Amino acid sequence: MKRTAISIVVLGFFIVFAGCATLPLESRLDKPVSMTGMSDITVKSFAVEKQAFWLFWGLTPLIVPKVDEVVGVEASSHAGVQNLKITTEYTFLDYVISWFTGGFLHSRTVTIEGEVYD
Secondary structure, eight states: OHHHHHHHHHHHHHHHTTTOOOOOOOOOOSSOBOSSOOOSOEEEEEEEEEEEEEETTTTEEEEOOOHHHHHHHHHTTSSEEEEEEEEEEOOHHHHHHHHHTTTSEEEEEEEEEEEEEO
């Protein structure tokens, strides 16, 4: 009985603290990428949602979205990207995934938003 209680406490600890994963976000594009306004002429806005996954309660990255892939596609035929905003959320689906796997598989929803300009 004591062993079961300890196991439940340890499992609860891992589930509660499954959120210490690092999400590296960087850009190496040959076009300007700014988190502030660069131009008064905005061609279009974009918002893309991606899932990020880690193993072992956030210790080992499995799938981490790359900012270059999203921003590169949007900026390919334009001068650059401005007003870039990157948000990570722990959505209901992320809670369900972490709960069903006991925190072994940890996920976050990453939203990348911005505007392209010429």
